[in-house]
Amino acid sequence: MIVRKATIQDAKGIGKVHVDSWRTTYKHIVPAEYLSKLSYEQRTQLWTQQLADKTKYVLVAENELGDIIGFTSASKRDSNPTPNSNYLETLYLLEDYHGKGIGKQLLKAIFHYFHEKNYQTIFVEVLAKNKTRHFYEHYGANLIKSLEITIGGKVVEELVYEWHDIEETLEKRM
Template structure:
């Protein structure tokens, strides 16, 4: 397996991971009818547009197996909450998404993707980093294992239904030693 920067042409692989991960990870957490209607072609188009807008403020990494198949991805950049993206001169980054197919889970690859994204956010001079996860998602424990602490909650609407979402936060990432320093 290798971790590399995403590039045009990766959108189909990213979309497959995205849709299949949502359908498996969120089964029992989100409405099943909503999960079943998720579409790889729609996600592929959205990721194609996202790849066109790539810039130095946004990072998208993919996990690729030996056969060249994308088995996971992580994306991140500046916090989407403009009100908190620069408080008291401190910049807040955000991990937007982290997904792996089932066969790539439990092998440390999620931690490797996360560490590389935190390293990049550190290099971009962010002081804090947040990630949002559904409150009952097992990923909350994953992020806590890597040093994030619950920060706040909000109610969000997905597929017409309301759910609780938790923000987890890494504080003072410039001072953290658990972030991988080299690729």
């Protein structure tokens, strides 16, 4: 398994992981109808645009066959609430690869990017009923607020976490 910087050619593989991981992770959290309407083509198009955007930083994890099995991305938002901050926008992994340390490798790799860029604060938004929120808590993310968002016509709770010390997170938690 390797983690590497994504290229535009990875859009299709990222799109597939995005759809498949949403369908397993958010089953029973967001409406089934919404999940069934997710399409590989639409997500491939989305990731083609994301990968062309130079303000985004995207990494992929590949298995031994070279198939993309996970990805993570970061971006600076216009609405960043704190100076010198960034967002961990995504971290998705196919369900068959959960519990094998791949998520940790993706998180560590993106935190090295944050450290290189001298970001001081990192934010991540996670649905409250998403069990993987405990993954972020384990690696030192602190809950700062809760808000309601609507996905597929259903109101769900979203939690916002932050990390304040990138270097300490890398040294002591990963």
